[in-house]
Amino acid sequence: MKKIALLACIAAVCSAGSPESAPKVVEIDAAELQAAVDRAAPFSLLLADRSHLVEVSETVRIDKPLTLVGLHMRLAPGLAKTPILEVLSEHVRIRDFALIGNGDSVTQEDRAPLIVVRRGRFVIEDGQTDNSAKNGVMITPSSEFGDIEHGVIRNVTGRDTIRDIVSIGGRGNEGLYVRHLVVENIRSYGSRLRGPVEVSDGSEHITVRDIYAESSFYGVDVQDHGKEGMINRHILIDGAQVKDCVTAIRTANRDFGHDGLTIRNVSGQDFRDDDRWRPVHVRNTTNLLIENVRISGGSANAPWLVVENSDNVAIRNVTLIDANQEGPAVVVEDADNALVDNVVLTGRSRPGRAIEYRIRADERFGGLRIRNVVASGTKSAGIALSNLSKSGSLSSYAITDNMATVRADLEAKSRIVKGNL
Numbered sequence: 001m002k003k004i005a006l007l008a009c010i011a012a013v014c015s016a017g018s019p020e021s022a023p024k025v026v027e028i029d030a031a032e033l034q035a036a037v038d039r040a041a042p043f044s045l046l047l048a049d050r051s052h053l054v055e056v057s058e059t060v061r062i063d064k065p066l067t068l069v070g071l072h073m074r075l076a077p078g079l080a081k082t083p084i085l086e087v088l089s090e091h092v093r094i095r096d097f098a099l100i101g102n103g104d105s106v107t108q109e110d111r112a113p114l115i116v117v118r119r120g121r122f123v124i125e126d127g128q129t130d131n132s133a134k135n136g137v138m139i140t141p142s143s144e145f146g147d148i149e150h151g152v153i154r155n156v157t158g159r160d161t162i163r164d165i166v167s168i169g170g171r172g173n174e175g176l177y178v179r180h181l182v183v184e185n186i187r188s189y190g191s192r193l194r195g196p197v198e199v200s201d202g203s204e205h206i207t208v209r210d211i212y213a214e215s216s217f218y219g220v221d222v223q224d225h226g227k228e229g230m231i232n233r234h235i236l237i238d239g240a241q242v243k244d245c246v247t248a249i250r251t252a253n254r255d256f257g258h259d260g261l262t263i264r265n266v267s268g269q270d271f272r273d274d275d276r277w278r279p280v281h282v283r284n285t286t287n288l289l290i291e292n293v294r295i296s297g298g299s300a301n302a303p304w305l306v307v308e309n310s311d312n313v314a315i316r317n318v319t320l321i322d323a324n325q326e327g328p329a330v331v332v333e334d335a336d337n338a339l340v341d342n343v344v345l346t347g348r349s350r351p352g353r354a355i356e357y358r359i360r361a362d363e364r365f366g367g368l369r370i371r372n373v374v375a376s377g378t379k380s381a382g383i384a385l386s387n388l389s390k391s392g393s394l395s396s397y398a399i400t401d402n403m404a405t406v407r408a409d410l411e412a413k414s415r416i417v418k419g420n421l
Contacts, residue, residue: 023067030054030071037062043091045069050096059083065091074100080110083138088145090121101132103162113138113167120149129158135167135198141176148178157187163194164221172202173227179204191216195245198223201230209238216245218277219268222261222285223252234260242268247277248295253284255309262289270297271304280305288313296321296347303331309361311336315343324349328356328384334392337367344374352379354404359392366395366412373402381407383420 023045028036030048037060040046048070057076062068062085071094073084084099099114111133115124118141129136136158141148158165165188170177183206188196195218196211213219219240224230232253240263242248248268251261261282271279279295282288288310295318298304304320307313313335320343323329329351332338338357345354354375357368368385375382382404385394396414399406403421 030073033071033073034060037064037066040064040066042066048072050098056082056084059086061086061088062092063088065089067093067095068097069095071097071099073098075102075114077102077105080106081112083112083114083116085115087115087117087119087122090119092119093123093125095123095126097127098130099127099132099136100130101134101161103131103133103160106133108133108162111162116140117148117151118142118145120147120151122151124151124153124156126155127157129156129161129165132158132161132163134163136161136165138164138167138169139178139181140167140169141171141178143174143176147176149180151181152183153181153186154184156185158189158191158196160190161188162192164188164198165191165196167194167198167200168203168206169198169200170202170204170230172224172231173229175229177202177204178206181206183208185210186212188213188216190214193217195219195221197221199232199235201225201227202232203235204233206232206234207236207238209236211237211240213240213242213245213248216242217247218242218245218250219248219266221250221252222258223250224254224256224258226254228256231257231259232261233258236262237264237266238262239265240267242271244270244272246272246274247281248279250277250281251283251285255284258285260287261285263291263293264289265292267294268296271295271299273299273301278303278306282306282310283308285310286312289316290314290318291316293318294321295319298323300325303328305330307332307335307338309334313338314341315339316341318343320345322347322349323351323354326352326379328353330355331358332356333358334361334363334365335368336365338369340370340373342372345378346374350375350377350379353384354378354382356384356386357394357397359387359389359394359410362389362391364393364395366397368394368397370397370399371401373404375402375404378405381405383407385410
């Protein structure tokens with residue numbers, strides 16, 4: 001069986017496009033991994049015994065193109081600020097691994113990820129990252145190597161990882177970016193401060209799909225850490241399911257110029273209450289698409305879907321089940337050229353308002369379109385427009401073909417309200 005597995009592994013590596021058509025296979029003892037890496041010829045396949053658990057007291061640095069298969073490694077208890085693996089070369093592949101951190105024995109001040117990636121054109125797949133004090137896999141550039149271009153992280157599960165299973169973070173404030181990554185089939189159980197995937201700080205053209213989070217903080221986070229230049233562009237999130245979390249998707253963004261975010265095929269249930277974040281919560285992002293969202297079990301004290309200070313917004317095909325808050329279920333605030341289309345409230349309960357468009361900033365907005373909303377039986381209005389600013393205004397809006405009552409308290413030069421039952 002071992003020989004069959006080894007042949008399958010070699011075939012997988014060759015078919016993945018390795019520059020070597022027949023990589024040299026070396027069976028190794030993971031306890032001597034650094035020495036094996038140092039001795040190996042570039043593009044070798046290092047095969048460890050997956051059943052043999054090795055305790056790690058210092059980081060193994062991979063500085064040449066290699067494929068590592070079958071690693072089963074654990075950080076020593078109490079060991080501070082020490083990753084297990086650091087990738088310092090392009091064309092590194094890490095497959096079929098189980099890495100265990102020491103999040104239960106170090107403080108957050110001493111946290112470190114299990115794998116740090118500094119170079120691109122990598123593949124990390126079919127792994128387990130448990131009990132990390134920080135992240136399972138962290139992809140972040142350094143001034144020594146420059147931008148990280150191209151990579152794949154897939155089929156990774158993390159349990160009791162305190163922060164993210166996969167963290168992608170550029171350093172856009174220093175002109176360093178992460179680009180063209182695919183992250184798929186990531187599972188998080190018990191990530192109490194974060195969740196399966198974070199995209200941040202200067203990440204561009206990132207695809208995140210098929211994400212699951214349970215008893216974690218979020219499903220996917222797109223954010224910056226407060227420094228000019230940490231701009232995220234062209235992020236696709238396609239497929240996220242969450243259970244017993246605070247939020248499915250959030251953007252903890254400042255108003256730096258974040259541009260191009262697509263969120264689709266999201267479902268969540270049994271959300272926990274939080275003072276700041278909602279089940280789907282997007283801020284400060286231009287060119288935003290949210291579609292095919294299904295939410296149940298949200299808070300009775302806050303909206304379930306919120307978009308703030310974001311222009312060129314489309315929200316389509318949203319189903320909210322038993323939304324019963326006193327206020328609105330969906331809030332769109334300070335958005336220019338916003339479309340809300342086919343939002344359905346179903347179940348036995350109804351909120352105070354289904355959709356509320358708000359102006360809070362002292363600015364001029366326009367191009368609001370709300371249509372095909374199904375929200376009968378709301379406590380005050382199905383669709384409401386309100387102005388909470390001193391001098392902000394809405395120049396144009398159209399509210400058409402909804403099965404909902406309409407309360408439009410905003411004057412506008414051009415407006416249409418018709419066909420609403």
